[in-house]
Amino acid sequence: MNLFISKKPIVALIKLAGIISTEGRLGARGALNLNDLSDSITKAFTQKNIKAIALLINSPGGSPVQSALISNRIRELAIEKEMPVYCFIEDLAASGGYWLSCAADEIYAMESSIVGSIGVISAGFGAVQAIKKIGIERRVYSEGKNKGLLDPFLPEKKEDVVQIKNIQKDLHNQFINWIKLRRGKRLKGTDEKLFNAGIWSGKKAKELGLIDGIGDYYSVMKNIFGKDVKFKDFSKKQSWFKQRFLSKNTGYNSDIIVRSVINNIEERFIWSKYGL
Incomplete structure (x- = not known):
């Protein structure tokens, strides 16, 4: 049938x-x-x-x-x-x-x-000390000051971290807004408790x-x-x-x-x- x-x-x-x-x-x-x-x-x-x-x-x-x-x-x-x-x-x-x-x-x-x-994560590695130990020199040529954002072979820059954190915050807010839209009044708890990953x-x-x-x-x-x-x-x-x-x-x-x-x-x- x-x-x-x-x-x-x-x-x-x-x-x-x-x-x-x-x-x-x-x-x-x-x-x-x-x-x-x-x-x-x-x-x-x-x-x-x-x-x-x-x-x-x-x-x-x-x-x-x-x-x-x-x-x-x-x-x-x-x-x-x-x-x-x-x-x-x-x-x-x-x-x-x-x-x-x-x-x-x-x-x-x-x-x-x-x-x-319910959160956002980015991960990577820093290889600055490793390439120094084996005698490798990193050479980068680019146009645009942010082109080498978080390059693992260069020392971490504070402004790079700020930029990536701002992106993460924006994505996290989008996630939170979606959950609130779909779950609404069914959610029980503060934002701090529910949305801390x-x-x-x-x-x-x-x-x-x-x-x-x-x-x-x-x-x-x-x-x-x-x-x-x-x-x-x-x-x-x-x-x-x-x-x-x-x-x-x-x-x-x-x-x-x-x-x-x-x-x-x-x-x-x-x-x-x-x-x-």
């Missing part, structure tokens, strides 16, 4: 798992960006007989621009199609992962899920109004739409190339292999910050 001629309510599933990044990654958990997700998101909202969208989120964050682009697309389609959107946080919705969660009308998590990290368990996040309830998608959707609810997965499938590459890791040029190793190391570091 064709699923889409059934009178039983159908909920569209969209899995958003991985680091939010402009470029596709060859890491173990992949990457999230609008370019890769646009088709699956659109199909989920435009498929006939869909009663609701369920976002299954498991992300430590990443690009603020891609976080906004994905969230905006979800909201635009939700309004256009008058479709309710629910979010279900699995292990983690931190930083940009929580930004994505706020695209939903209601947010759920497990008691032990990690939620929050702290992380909480799902249980504590509910107390703070960052989520609406505790539960998994199957149980919550069954409670809302009845025991006969059906699910249709619209998540983007991993390409044949990536499946082959990640399973065998052979037969491809060295650049791809090195890039994959670097991506996996970086990815492991980001997830490990949250004990995952």
Whole structure:
């Protein structure tokens, strides 16, 4: 029997798992960006007989621009199609992962899920002393006084730090405004408590109004739409190339292999910050 001629309510599933990044990654958990997700998101909202969208989120964050682009697309389609959107946080919705969660009308998590990290971070290294020790002289030629902003091979300048902090403050305010727009009066706590980049368990996040309830998608959707609810997965499938590459890791040029190793190391570091 064709699923889409059934009178039983159908909920569209969209899995958003991985680091939010402009470029596709060859890491173990992949990457999230609008370019890769646009088709699956659109199909989920435009498929006939869909009663609701369920976002299954498991992300430590990443690009603020891609976080906004994905969230905006979800909201635009939700309004256009008058479709309710629910979010279900699995292990983690931190930083940009929580930004994505706020695209939903209601947010759920497990008691032990990690939620929050509402802040902005930039990181790098200073190699001034290292290149001195090995006798390397750094030479830079540029037009524009800010062209060498935070060059890791030159001494850090106070004005560079001020500039990057101003950018971070602007991005943080955009994040806060988005959360306030989407969560509104459900938030419980001062700005200082909620928006200091702290992380909480799902249980504590509910107390703070960052989520609406505790539960998994199957149980919550069954409670809302009845025991006969059906699910249709619209998540983007991993390409044949990536499946082959990640399973065998052979037969491809060295650049791809090195890039994959670097991506996996970086990815492991980001997830490990949250004990995952």
